[in-house]
Amino acid sequence: MKLPAVNRGVAVAVALFLFAVALPAQQSSGSISGEVQDGQGAVVPNARVTLLDQGQGTVARELLTSGEGTFFFTPVNPGTYTVTVEALGFKKYVRRDITLFAQDRVGIPPIVLELGAVGDTINVESSTVTLQTVSAERSGVLTGSQMNDLGSSTRLYTDLLPTIPGFNADTQNANGLRTDQNAIAVDGTLVTDVGNNSGGGWRLNTDIIAEFKVLTNGQQAEFGRASGSNITLVTKGGSRDFHGVGYEFYRNEWLNANTWTNNYNGLSRPRARNSTFGFNVGGPVYIPHKFNSGKEKIFFFTNFEFQRPRVFDNLVSLTVPTALERAGNFSQTRQNNIPVTILDPANGRSPFPGNIIPQNRWNQYGSQLMNVFPLPNRLGVDPGYNYQYQFAGTDSRNDRTIRIDYNITPKWKFFFRLLQNRRDLNQSGGLNVNNTIGIGAFHALSGTISGAGNLTTIITPTLTNEFNYGNTRNWLPNEPAANSNYLRANTGVTLPLLYPNADQLANLIPNMFFGSEVANAPTIFIGGMPYDNENPTANITDNVAKVFARHTLKAGLYIETLASKLAPVPFSPC
Numbered sequence: 001m002k003l004p005a006v007n008r009g010v011a012v013a014v015a016l017f018l019f020a021v022a023l024p025a026q027q028s029s030g031s032i033s034g035e036v037q038d039g040q041g042a043v044v045p046n047a048r049v050t051l052l053d054q055g056q057g058t059v060a061r062e063l064l065t066s067g068e069g070t071f072f073f074t075p076v077n078p079g080t081y082t083v084t085v086e087a088l089g090f091k092k093y094v095r096r097d098i099t100l101f102a103q104d105r106v107g108i109p110p111i112v113l114e115l116g117a118v119g120d121t122i123n124v125e126s127s128t129v130t131l132q133t134v135s136a137e138r139s140g141v142l143t144g145s146q147m148n149d150l151g152s153s154t155r156l157y158t159d160l161l162p163t164i165p166g167f168n169a170d171t172q173n174a175n176g177l178r179t180d181q182n183a184i185a186v187d188g189t190l191v192t193d194v195g196n197n198s199g200g201g202w203r204l205n206t207d208i209i210a211e212f213k214v215l216t217n218g219q220q221a222e223f224g225r226a227s228g229s230n231i232t233l234v235t236k237g238g239s240r241d242f243h244g245v246g247y248e249f250y251r252n253e254w255l256n257a258n259t260w261t262n263n264y265n266g267l268s269r270p271r272a273r274n275s276t277f278g279f280n281v282g283g284p285v286y287i288p289h290k291f292n293s294g295k296e297k298i299f300f301f302t303n304f305e306f307q308r309p310r311v312f313d314n315l316v317s318l319t320v321p322t323a324l325e326r327a328g329n330f331s332q333t334r335q336n337n338i339p340v341t342i343l344d345p346a347n348g349r350s351p352f353p354g355n356i357i358p359q360n361r362w363n364q365y366g367s368q369l370m371n372v373f374p375l376p377n378r379l380g381v382d383p384g385y386n387y388q389y390q391f392a393g394t395d396s397r398n399d400r401t402i403r404i405d406y407n408i409t410p411k412w413k414f415f416f417r418l419l420q421n422r423r424d425l426n427q428s429g430g431l432n433v434n435n436t437i438g439i440g441a442f443h444a445l446s447g448t449i450s451g452a453g454n455l456t457t458i459i460t461p462t463l464t465n466e467f468n469y470g471n472t473r474n475w476l477p478n479e480p481a482a483n484s485n486y487l488r489a490n491t492g493v494t495l496p497l498l499y500p501n502a503d504q505l506a507n508l509i510p511n512m513f514f515g516s517e518v519a520n521a522p523t524i525f526i527g528g529m530p531y532d533n534e535n536p537t538a539n540i541t542d543n544v545a546k547v548f549a550r551h552t553l554k555a556g557l558y559i560e561t562l563a564s565k566l567a568p569v570p571f572s573p574c
Contacts, residue, residue: 074552
Protein backbone atom coordinates (compact mmCIF):
# COMPACT_ATOMS: atom_id res chain seq x y z
CA MET A 1 0.00 0.00 0.00
CA LYS A 2 1.37 3.41 -0.92
CA LEU A 3 1.37 5.90 1.94
CA PRO A 4 0.50 9.58 1.42
CA ALA A 5 3.49 11.93 1.35
CA VAL A 6 2.90 13.31 4.85
CA ASN A 7 2.45 9.83 6.35
CA ARG A 8 5.58 8.61 4.58
CA GLY A 9 7.53 11.48 6.18
CA VAL A 10 6.19 10.55 9.60
CA ALA A 11 6.99 6.88 9.01
CA VAL A 12 10.58 7.71 8.05
CA ALA A 13 10.98 9.87 11.13
CA VAL A 14 9.54 7.18 13.39
CA ALA A 15 11.81 4.57 11.81
CA LEU A 16 14.82 6.77 12.40
CA PHE A 17 13.65 7.40 15.93
CA LEU A 18 13.35 3.68 16.67
CA PHE A 19 16.68 2.95 15.05
CA ALA A 20 18.54 5.59 17.03
CA VAL A 21 20.26 4.49 20.19
CA ALA A 22 19.10 6.11 23.39
CA LEU A 23 22.08 8.46 23.44
CA PRO A 24 21.45 11.90 21.93
CA ALA A 25 24.25 13.41 19.89
CA GLN A 26 25.76 16.72 20.90
CA GLN A 27 24.21 19.84 19.40
CA SER A 28 24.19 23.53 20.33
CA SER A 29 20.39 23.78 20.38
CA GLY A 30 18.33 23.73 23.56
CA SER A 31 14.70 23.79 24.68
CA ILE A 32 12.06 26.08 26.19
CA SER A 33 9.15 24.62 28.16
CA GLY A 34 6.36 25.76 30.45
CA GLU A 35 2.81 25.30 31.67
CA VAL A 36 -0.29 27.45 31.07
CA GLN A 37 -2.84 27.97 33.89
CA ASP A 38 -5.89 30.09 34.58
CA GLY A 39 -6.32 32.38 37.57
CA GLN A 40 -7.46 29.48 39.79
CA GLY A 41 -4.41 27.35 39.02
CA ALA A 42 -6.25 24.98 36.66
CA VAL A 43 -4.40 23.98 33.48
CA VAL A 44 -5.43 25.42 30.13
CA PRO A 45 -5.33 22.83 27.33
CA ASN A 46 -5.27 23.65 23.59
CA ALA A 47 -3.89 27.15 24.12
CA ARG A 48 -1.87 28.38 21.15
CA VAL A 49 1.76 29.03 22.13
CA THR A 50 4.02 30.86 19.69
CA LEU A 51 7.79 31.20 19.96
CA LEU A 52 9.19 34.29 18.20
CA ASP A 53 12.86 34.81 17.35
CA GLN A 54 13.47 38.44 18.31
CA GLY A 55 16.70 38.75 16.32
CA GLN A 56 15.24 37.56 13.01
CA GLY A 57 11.70 38.75 13.68
CA THR A 58 10.29 35.38 12.62
CA VAL A 59 8.10 32.68 14.13
CA ALA A 60 10.43 29.94 15.32
CA ARG A 61 7.78 27.45 16.46
CA GLU A 62 4.07 27.21 17.18
CA LEU A 63 2.00 24.54 18.97
CA LEU A 64 -0.99 23.86 21.22
CA THR A 65 -0.67 23.06 24.88
CA SER A 66 -1.25 19.44 25.86
CA GLY A 67 -4.21 18.15 27.80
CA GLU A 68 -2.23 18.96 30.94
CA GLY A 69 -1.52 22.53 29.85
CA THR A 70 2.16 22.00 29.05
CA PHE A 71 4.26 23.02 26.07
CA PHE A 72 7.80 22.09 25.04
CA PHE A 73 9.83 23.62 22.22
CA THR A 74 12.85 21.63 21.02
CA PRO A 75 15.23 21.95 19.26
CA VAL A 76 15.64 25.72 19.66
CA ASN A 77 18.75 27.53 18.50
CA PRO A 78 20.48 29.85 21.00
CA GLY A 79 19.03 33.34 20.94
CA THR A 80 16.51 35.72 22.49
CA TYR A 81 12.84 34.83 22.19
CA THR A 82 9.31 36.00 22.90
CA VAL A 83 6.56 33.59 24.00
CA THR A 84 2.93 34.45 23.28
CA VAL A 85 -0.09 32.47 24.55
CA GLU A 86 -3.62 32.81 23.19
CA ALA A 87 -6.73 30.98 24.41
CA LEU A 88 -10.46 31.58 23.94
CA GLY A 89 -11.89 33.68 26.79
CA PHE A 90 -8.47 34.88 28.00
CA LYS A 91 -6.32 37.92 27.34
CA LYS A 92 -3.29 37.38 25.09
CA TYR A 93 -0.13 36.77 27.11
CA VAL A 94 3.26 38.04 25.84
CA ARG A 95 6.58 37.37 27.58
CA ARG A 96 9.63 38.94 25.98
CA ASP A 97 13.43 38.65 26.27
CA ILE A 98 13.73 34.97 27.12
CA THR A 99 17.41 34.20 26.63
CA LEU A 100 18.38 30.69 25.58
CA PHE A 101 22.07 29.83 25.66
CA ALA A 102 23.67 26.84 23.96
CA GLN A 103 22.17 23.52 25.13
CA ASP A 104 20.08 25.27 27.80
CA ARG A 105 16.88 23.65 29.00
CA VAL A 106 14.88 26.65 30.13
CA GLY A 107 11.72 26.12 32.11
CA ILE A 108 9.46 29.19 32.17
CA PRO A 109 7.57 29.77 35.45
CA PRO A 110 3.82 28.91 35.15
CA ILE A 111 2.04 31.26 32.76
CA VAL A 112 -1.19 32.53 34.32
CA LEU A 113 -3.83 33.80 31.87
CA GLU A 114 -6.34 36.48 32.84
CA LEU A 115 -9.99 36.44 31.81
CA GLY A 116 -10.84 38.88 29.08
CA ALA A 117 -11.19 39.44 25.37
CA VAL A 118 -8.68 37.92 23.00
CA GLY A 119 -7.85 41.38 21.70
CA ASP A 120 -6.52 42.43 25.10
CA THR A 121 -2.85 41.77 25.81
CA ILE A 122 -0.84 41.24 28.99
CA ASN A 123 2.86 42.04 28.47
CA VAL A 124 5.46 40.56 30.79
CA GLU A 125 9.09 41.63 30.60
CA SER A 126 11.45 38.75 31.33
CA SER A 127 14.10 39.20 34.03
CA THR A 128 17.66 39.90 32.93
CA VAL A 129 18.73 36.40 34.02
CA THR A 130 16.93 33.31 32.73
CA LEU A 131 17.43 30.37 35.09
CA GLN A 132 17.91 26.89 33.73
CA THR A 133 15.77 24.75 36.00
CA VAL A 134 15.27 21.60 33.94
CA SER A 135 18.77 20.09 34.19
CA ALA A 136 21.33 19.76 36.98
CA GLU A 137 24.40 20.63 34.91
CA ARG A 138 27.12 22.92 36.21
CA SER A 139 28.11 25.37 33.52
CA GLY A 140 29.19 28.89 32.72
CA VAL A 141 28.28 31.15 29.81
CA LEU A 142 29.92 34.22 28.31
CA THR A 143 28.04 36.27 25.73
CA GLY A 144 29.54 38.19 22.85
CA SER A 145 29.11 41.55 24.59
CA GLN A 146 30.76 40.23 27.76
CA MET A 147 33.74 38.96 25.75
CA ASN A 148 34.16 42.37 24.14
CA ASP A 149 34.04 44.09 27.52
CA LEU A 150 36.63 41.79 29.12
CA GLY A 151 40.29 42.43 28.37
CA SER A 152 42.16 39.93 26.17
CA SER A 153 45.59 40.45 24.64
CA THR A 154 44.99 37.84 21.92
CA ARG A 155 41.23 38.40 21.32
CA LEU A 156 40.71 34.64 21.64
CA TYR A 157 37.93 33.07 23.70
CA THR A 158 40.44 30.76 25.40
CA ASP A 159 41.80 33.75 27.33
CA LEU A 160 38.42 33.98 29.07
CA LEU A 161 38.07 30.33 30.11
CA PRO A 162 39.48 31.05 33.61
CA THR A 163 36.36 33.15 34.30
CA ILE A 164 34.30 29.93 34.26
CA PRO A 165 33.94 28.17 37.65
CA GLY A 166 36.00 24.97 37.69
CA PHE A 167 38.75 26.21 35.38
CA ASN A 168 42.32 26.69 36.52
CA ALA A 169 43.48 30.23 35.82
CA ASP A 170 47.03 29.15 34.94
CA THR A 171 46.68 25.89 33.03
CA GLN A 172 43.17 26.19 31.51
CA ASN A 173 42.22 22.71 32.65
CA ALA A 174 38.84 21.92 34.19
CA ASN A 175 38.27 20.13 37.48
CA GLY A 176 41.93 19.16 37.74
CA LEU A 177 41.95 17.17 34.48
CA ARG A 178 44.37 17.74 31.63
CA THR A 179 43.59 20.20 28.85
CA ASP A 180 43.46 17.35 26.32
CA GLN A 181 40.35 16.12 28.13
CA ASN A 182 38.28 19.08 26.95
CA ALA A 183 35.91 18.65 23.98
CA ILE A 184 35.47 21.71 21.76
CA ALA A 185 32.56 22.14 19.35
CA VAL A 186 31.42 25.06 17.18
CA ASP A 187 27.73 25.12 16.25
CA GLY A 188 27.48 21.44 17.18
CA THR A 189 30.51 20.40 15.09
CA LEU A 190 33.61 19.01 16.76
CA VAL A 191 36.76 21.06 16.05
CA THR A 192 39.13 19.19 18.36
CA ASP A 193 42.54 18.43 16.87
CA VAL A 194 42.49 14.63 16.94
CA GLY A 195 46.28 14.56 16.67
CA ASN A 196 46.66 15.64 20.31
CA ASN A 197 43.00 16.00 21.42
CA SER A 198 43.28 19.76 21.88
CA GLY A 199 41.95 22.91 20.29
CA GLY A 200 44.74 22.69 17.72
CA GLY A 201 45.51 25.84 15.78
CA TRP A 202 41.98 27.25 15.85
CA ARG A 203 41.77 31.01 16.18
CA LEU A 204 38.21 31.99 17.00
CA ASN A 205 38.14 35.72 17.65
CA THR A 206 35.52 37.21 19.93
CA ASP A 207 33.82 39.14 17.13
CA ILE A 208 32.40 35.97 15.53
CA ILE A 209 31.13 34.36 18.74
CA ALA A 210 27.60 35.03 19.92
CA GLU A 211 28.33 33.07 23.09
CA PHE A 212 30.29 30.17 24.43
CA LYS A 213 29.20 27.75 27.09
CA VAL A 214 31.36 25.49 29.21
CA LEU A 215 29.91 22.41 30.91
CA THR A 216 32.17 21.34 33.77
CA ASN A 217 29.94 18.89 35.66
CA GLY A 218 26.59 17.13 35.50
CA GLN A 219 26.56 16.91 31.69
CA GLN A 220 23.67 15.26 29.87
CA ALA A 221 24.06 11.92 28.13
CA GLU A 222 25.08 13.42 24.79
CA PHE A 223 28.33 14.78 26.25
CA GLY A 224 30.44 11.68 26.51
CA ARG A 225 33.46 12.24 24.29
CA ALA A 226 35.76 13.75 26.94
CA SER A 227 36.04 13.40 30.69
CA GLY A 228 36.85 17.08 31.22
CA SER A 229 34.76 20.04 30.17
CA ASN A 230 32.59 20.42 27.10
CA ILE A 231 33.10 23.76 25.37
CA THR A 232 30.39 24.78 22.91
CA LEU A 233 30.71 27.92 20.82
CA VAL A 234 27.88 29.49 18.86
CA THR A 235 28.75 31.76 15.95
CA LYS A 236 26.88 34.97 15.28
CA GLY A 237 24.12 35.03 12.69
CA GLY A 238 22.41 37.79 10.77
CA SER A 239 19.28 39.55 11.98
CA ARG A 240 16.42 41.42 10.35
CA ASP A 241 18.40 44.67 10.44
CA PHE A 242 21.81 45.32 8.93
CA HIS A 243 24.66 45.63 11.40
CA GLY A 244 28.36 46.09 10.75
CA VAL A 245 31.54 47.24 12.43
CA GLY A 246 35.17 47.85 11.51
CA TYR A 247 37.95 47.73 14.06
CA GLU A 248 41.67 47.84 14.67
CA PHE A 249 43.66 46.94 17.78
CA TYR A 250 47.31 47.93 18.09
CA ARG A 251 49.84 46.89 20.70
CA ASN A 252 53.39 48.21 21.22
CA GLU A 253 56.08 47.78 23.86
CA TRP A 254 56.28 51.51 24.59
CA LEU A 255 53.49 50.99 27.15
CA ASN A 256 55.43 48.25 28.96
CA ALA A 257 58.11 48.40 31.64
CA ASN A 258 61.55 46.99 30.90
CA THR A 259 62.73 43.73 32.48
CA TRP A 260 65.52 43.49 35.04
CA THR A 261 67.63 41.37 32.68
CA ASN A 262 67.39 43.91 29.89
CA ASN A 263 68.26 46.73 32.25
CA TYR A 264 71.30 44.76 33.47
CA ASN A 265 72.49 44.19 29.89
CA GLY A 266 71.78 47.71 28.76
CA LEU A 267 69.07 46.58 26.37
CA SER A 268 65.81 48.26 25.51
CA ARG A 269 62.46 46.89 26.67
CA PRO A 270 61.28 43.61 25.05
CA ARG A 271 59.52 44.15 21.77
CA ALA A 272 55.82 43.29 21.75
CA ARG A 273 53.94 44.49 18.69
CA ASN A 274 50.73 43.42 17.03
CA SER A 275 48.20 44.96 14.71
CA THR A 276 44.77 43.35 14.45
CA PHE A 277 42.15 44.77 12.12
CA GLY A 278 38.98 43.54 10.50
CA PHE A 279 35.28 43.98 9.98
CA ASN A 280 32.00 42.10 10.27
CA VAL A 281 28.63 42.69 8.71
CA GLY A 282 25.32 40.85 8.93
CA GLY A 283 21.68 41.21 7.96
CA PRO A 284 18.96 39.87 5.67
CA VAL A 285 19.47 38.69 2.10
CA TYR A 286 16.69 40.26 0.03
CA ILE A 287 15.74 42.12 -3.14
CA PRO A 288 12.95 44.67 -2.54
CA HIS A 289 9.63 43.55 -4.02
CA LYS A 290 11.28 40.53 -5.67
CA PHE A 291 12.92 38.22 -3.15
CA ASN A 292 12.48 37.90 0.61
CA SER A 293 10.85 41.32 0.80
CA GLY A 294 9.66 40.61 4.33
CA LYS A 295 13.27 40.00 5.48
CA GLU A 296 12.31 36.78 7.23
CA LYS A 297 13.78 34.01 5.04
CA ILE A 298 17.56 34.30 4.62
CA PHE A 299 20.12 35.99 6.86
CA PHE A 300 23.90 36.25 6.61
CA PHE A 301 26.85 37.12 8.81
CA THR A 302 30.49 37.41 7.80
CA ASN A 303 33.70 38.41 9.55
CA PHE A 304 37.18 39.00 8.14
CA GLU A 305 40.08 39.55 10.53
CA PHE A 306 43.76 40.10 9.82
CA GLN A 307 46.63 40.00 12.30
CA ARG A 308 50.15 41.18 11.66
CA PRO A 309 52.08 40.46 14.87
CA ARG A 310 55.82 40.92 15.07
CA VAL A 311 57.48 37.70 16.25
CA PHE A 312 60.16 38.28 18.89
CA ASP A 313 61.53 35.36 20.90
CA ASN A 314 63.08 35.78 24.34
CA LEU A 315 66.62 37.09 24.52
CA VAL A 316 69.13 34.20 24.68
CA SER A 317 72.72 34.30 25.99
CA LEU A 318 75.13 31.69 24.58
CA THR A 319 78.81 30.90 24.22
CA VAL A 320 79.89 30.53 20.58
CA PRO A 321 83.38 30.00 19.07
CA THR A 322 85.48 33.15 18.80
CA ALA A 323 87.44 34.11 15.69
CA LEU A 324 90.68 32.95 17.37
CA GLU A 325 89.16 29.60 18.36
CA ARG A 326 87.97 29.04 14.80
CA ALA A 327 91.63 29.43 13.74
CA GLY A 328 92.73 26.89 16.35
CA ASN A 329 94.03 29.54 18.80
CA PHE A 330 92.73 28.91 22.35
CA SER A 331 95.28 31.15 24.09
CA GLN A 332 92.53 33.56 25.18
CA THR A 333 89.87 30.96 26.01
CA ARG A 334 88.46 31.11 29.55
CA GLN A 335 85.87 29.05 31.45
CA ASN A 336 84.55 30.89 34.52
CA ASN A 337 87.61 33.20 34.18
CA ILE A 338 89.96 30.18 34.38
CA PRO A 339 92.24 29.53 31.37
CA VAL A 340 91.34 26.42 29.37
CA THR A 341 94.21 24.13 28.39
CA ILE A 342 93.91 22.14 25.14
CA LEU A 343 95.58 18.71 25.37
CA ASP A 344 97.06 16.76 22.45
CA PRO A 345 95.64 13.19 22.45
CA ALA A 346 98.36 12.09 20.01
CA ASN A 347 101.20 13.27 22.28
CA GLY A 348 100.39 11.75 25.67
CA ARG A 349 97.75 14.41 26.39
CA SER A 350 100.40 17.08 26.74
CA PRO A 351 99.35 20.72 26.14
CA PHE A 352 99.63 22.14 22.63
CA PRO A 353 102.41 24.75 22.44
CA GLY A 354 100.88 28.18 23.08
CA ASN A 355 97.49 26.47 23.43
CA ILE A 356 97.25 26.60 19.61
CA ILE A 357 96.23 23.61 17.49
CA PRO A 358 98.39 23.55 14.32
CA GLN A 359 96.47 23.68 11.04
CA ASN A 360 97.76 20.28 9.89
CA ARG A 361 95.79 18.74 12.76
CA TRP A 362 92.49 20.32 11.79
CA ASN A 363 89.55 18.27 10.51
CA GLN A 364 87.86 19.81 7.47
CA TYR A 365 84.42 18.83 8.67
CA GLY A 366 85.07 20.26 12.12
CA SER A 367 86.00 23.62 10.60
CA GLN A 368 82.83 23.62 8.49
CA LEU A 369 80.63 22.86 11.49
CA MET A 370 82.38 25.45 13.68
CA ASN A 371 81.67 28.17 11.13
CA VAL A 372 77.95 27.40 11.15
CA PHE A 373 77.67 29.33 14.40
CA PRO A 374 77.64 33.16 14.42
CA LEU A 375 80.56 35.16 15.79
CA PRO A 376 80.42 36.60 19.35
CA ASN A 377 78.73 39.98 19.74
CA ARG A 378 78.94 40.48 23.55
CA LEU A 379 82.60 39.86 24.40
CA GLY A 380 83.70 40.92 27.90
CA VAL A 381 80.18 41.60 29.24
CA ASP A 382 79.72 38.42 31.27
CA PRO A 383 82.04 35.38 31.67
CA GLY A 384 79.05 33.06 31.19
CA TYR A 385 78.38 34.04 27.56
CA ASN A 386 79.74 35.99 24.61
CA TYR A 387 76.74 36.07 22.27
CA GLN A 388 73.17 37.34 22.63
CA TYR A 389 70.36 37.01 20.17
CA GLN A 390 66.64 37.69 19.94
CA PHE A 391 64.91 36.09 16.99
CA ALA A 392 62.67 38.41 14.95
CA GLY A 393 60.37 36.55 12.59
CA THR A 394 57.32 37.35 10.49
CA ASP A 395 53.73 36.35 11.04
CA SER A 396 50.68 36.90 8.83
CA ARG A 397 47.22 35.65 9.87
CA ASN A 398 44.03 35.87 7.83
CA ASP A 399 40.72 34.58 9.23
CA ARG A 400 37.24 34.57 7.78
CA THR A 401 33.82 33.40 8.90
CA ILE A 402 30.64 33.07 6.85
CA ARG A 403 27.24 31.98 8.13
CA ILE A 404 23.90 31.67 6.31
CA ASP A 405 20.57 31.04 8.08
CA TYR A 406 17.65 29.99 5.89
CA ASN A 407 14.05 29.58 7.07
CA ILE A 408 12.99 27.39 4.17
CA THR A 409 9.42 26.87 5.41
CA PRO A 410 7.84 27.01 8.87
CA LYS A 411 8.78 23.31 9.19
CA TRP A 412 12.25 23.34 7.63
CA LYS A 413 15.13 25.46 8.95
CA PHE A 414 18.73 25.33 7.77
CA PHE A 415 22.03 27.04 8.49
CA PHE A 416 25.53 26.76 7.02
CA ARG A 417 28.75 28.00 8.60
CA LEU A 418 32.32 28.20 7.30
CA LEU A 419 35.41 28.96 9.41
CA GLN A 420 38.82 29.38 7.82
CA ASN A 421 42.19 30.33 9.34
CA ARG A 422 45.39 30.84 7.38
CA ARG A 423 48.79 31.59 8.87
CA ASP A 424 52.16 32.25 7.17
CA LEU A 425 54.86 32.12 9.85
CA ASN A 426 58.64 32.33 9.89
CA GLN A 427 59.72 31.13 13.32
CA SER A 428 62.87 30.13 15.19
CA GLY A 429 61.80 26.54 15.81
CA GLY A 430 58.63 24.50 15.93
CA LEU A 431 57.75 20.88 16.56
CA ASN A 432 60.87 18.72 17.14
CA VAL A 433 63.16 21.75 16.83
CA ASN A 434 65.17 23.29 19.68
CA ASN A 435 67.39 26.10 18.38
CA THR A 436 67.69 29.82 18.95
CA ILE A 437 71.11 30.73 17.61
CA GLY A 438 70.38 33.11 14.75
CA ILE A 439 71.36 31.03 11.72
CA GLY A 440 68.00 30.81 10.03
CA ALA A 441 64.23 30.48 10.29
CA PHE A 442 61.65 27.76 9.80
CA HIS A 443 58.66 28.33 7.54
CA ALA A 444 55.17 27.11 8.51
CA LEU A 445 52.23 27.77 6.20
CA SER A 446 49.51 26.39 8.46
CA GLY A 447 45.74 26.60 8.43
CA THR A 448 42.40 25.29 9.57
CA ILE A 449 39.00 24.99 7.89
CA SER A 450 35.63 23.88 9.22
CA GLY A 451 32.31 23.66 7.44
CA ALA A 452 29.01 22.74 9.08
CA GLY A 453 25.41 22.39 7.96
CA ASN A 454 22.34 21.97 10.17
CA LEU A 455 18.81 21.00 9.11
CA THR A 456 15.91 21.07 11.57
CA THR A 457 12.66 19.38 10.57
CA ILE A 458 9.39 19.90 12.46
CA ILE A 459 7.55 16.72 11.48
CA THR A 460 4.65 17.44 13.82
CA PRO A 461 4.34 19.99 16.64
CA THR A 462 5.55 17.28 19.04
CA LEU A 463 7.98 15.35 16.82
CA THR A 464 11.18 16.97 15.52
CA ASN A 465 14.44 15.90 13.92
CA GLU A 466 17.74 17.79 13.92
CA PHE A 467 20.53 16.74 11.56
CA ASN A 468 24.05 18.18 11.59
CA TYR A 469 27.05 17.47 9.38
CA GLY A 470 30.48 18.96 10.01
CA ASN A 471 33.84 18.57 8.35
CA THR A 472 37.03 20.03 9.80
CA ARG A 473 40.72 19.86 8.93
CA ASN A 474 43.88 21.47 10.21
CA TRP A 475 47.39 21.29 8.79
CA LEU A 476 50.66 22.13 10.55
CA PRO A 477 53.64 21.94 8.17
CA ASN A 478 57.14 23.12 9.05
CA GLU A 479 60.38 23.26 7.06
CA PRO A 480 63.59 25.33 7.01
CA ALA A 481 63.23 28.60 5.12
CA ALA A 482 64.94 28.70 1.73
CA ASN A 483 67.70 31.04 2.96
CA SER A 484 68.25 29.19 6.25
CA ASN A 485 71.72 28.06 7.29
CA TYR A 486 70.16 24.87 8.60
CA LEU A 487 70.35 23.74 4.97
CA ARG A 488 73.64 22.27 3.76
CA ALA A 489 73.35 24.15 0.46
CA ASN A 490 73.62 27.49 2.33
CA THR A 491 76.51 26.59 4.67
CA GLY A 492 78.95 24.47 2.68
CA VAL A 493 78.82 21.60 5.19
CA THR A 494 79.88 18.39 3.43
CA LEU A 495 80.03 16.00 6.39
CA PRO A 496 78.67 12.68 5.03
CA LEU A 497 75.81 10.89 6.75
CA LEU A 498 76.19 7.46 8.27
CA TYR A 499 72.87 6.59 6.60
CA PRO A 500 72.56 8.70 3.40
CA ASN A 501 68.95 7.68 2.79
CA ALA A 502 67.87 9.11 6.16
CA ASP A 503 67.71 12.70 4.90
CA GLN A 504 66.64 12.73 1.26
CA LEU A 505 64.18 15.61 1.57
CA ALA A 506 65.62 18.48 3.54
CA ASN A 507 69.41 18.01 3.17
CA LEU A 508 69.98 19.45 6.63
CA ILE A 509 73.16 20.08 8.54
CA PRO A 510 73.73 17.55 11.37
CA ASN A 511 72.55 18.05 14.93
CA MET A 512 75.28 19.40 17.23
CA PHE A 513 75.69 19.31 21.02
CA PHE A 514 78.48 20.53 23.29
CA GLY A 515 79.48 19.04 26.61
CA SER A 516 79.27 20.67 30.00
CA GLU A 517 82.77 22.12 29.60
CA VAL A 518 81.24 25.00 27.59
CA ALA A 519 78.91 27.22 29.59
CA ASN A 520 75.63 28.11 27.83
CA ALA A 521 76.69 26.14 24.78
CA PRO A 522 74.53 26.41 21.63
CA THR A 523 72.57 23.40 20.49
CA ILE A 524 71.22 22.41 17.09
CA PHE A 525 68.51 19.77 17.21
CA ILE A 526 66.19 19.08 14.27
CA GLY A 527 64.09 15.94 14.19
CA GLY A 528 61.48 14.84 11.65
CA MET A 529 61.93 17.73 9.26
CA PRO A 530 60.21 18.69 7.07
CA TYR A 531 56.81 17.46 8.23
CA ASP A 532 53.18 17.95 7.30
CA ASN A 533 50.74 17.16 10.08
CA GLU A 534 47.09 16.99 8.96
CA ASN A 535 44.03 15.93 10.97
CA PRO A 536 40.76 15.68 8.98
CA THR A 537 37.60 14.94 10.95
CA ALA A 538 33.96 14.48 9.89
CA ASN A 539 30.94 14.45 12.24
CA ILE A 540 27.39 13.33 11.59
CA THR A 541 24.79 13.82 14.31
CA ASP A 542 21.06 13.27 14.27
CA ASN A 543 18.65 13.89 17.12
CA VAL A 544 14.98 12.95 17.28
CA ALA A 545 12.73 14.36 20.00
CA LYS A 546 9.18 13.33 20.88
CA VAL A 547 7.22 15.47 23.34
CA PHE A 548 4.52 13.94 25.52
CA ALA A 549 2.31 15.70 28.02
CA ARG A 550 4.73 15.50 30.95
CA HIS A 551 7.82 13.90 29.43
CA THR A 552 10.16 14.30 26.49
CA LEU A 553 11.91 11.37 24.85
CA LYS A 554 15.09 12.15 22.96
CA ALA A 555 17.42 9.83 21.07
CA GLY A 556 20.19 10.33 18.58
CA LEU A 557 23.13 9.09 16.58
CA TYR A 558 26.70 10.34 16.58
CA ILE A 559 29.16 9.20 13.92
CA GLU A 560 32.72 10.47 13.76
CA THR A 561 35.39 9.60 11.24
CA LEU A 562 38.91 10.86 11.70
CA ALA A 563 42.44 10.39 10.44
CA SER A 564 45.82 11.74 11.38
CA LYS A 565 48.57 12.24 8.82
CA LEU A 566 52.19 12.90 9.71
CA ALA A 567 54.59 12.62 6.79
CA PRO A 568 57.38 12.49 5.95
CA VAL A 569 59.61 11.98 9.00
CA PRO A 570 63.30 11.81 8.05
CA PHE A 571 66.02 11.92 10.69
CA SER A 572 69.14 14.05 10.69
CA PRO A 573 71.80 12.20 12.74
CA CYS A 574 74.55 13.86 14.76
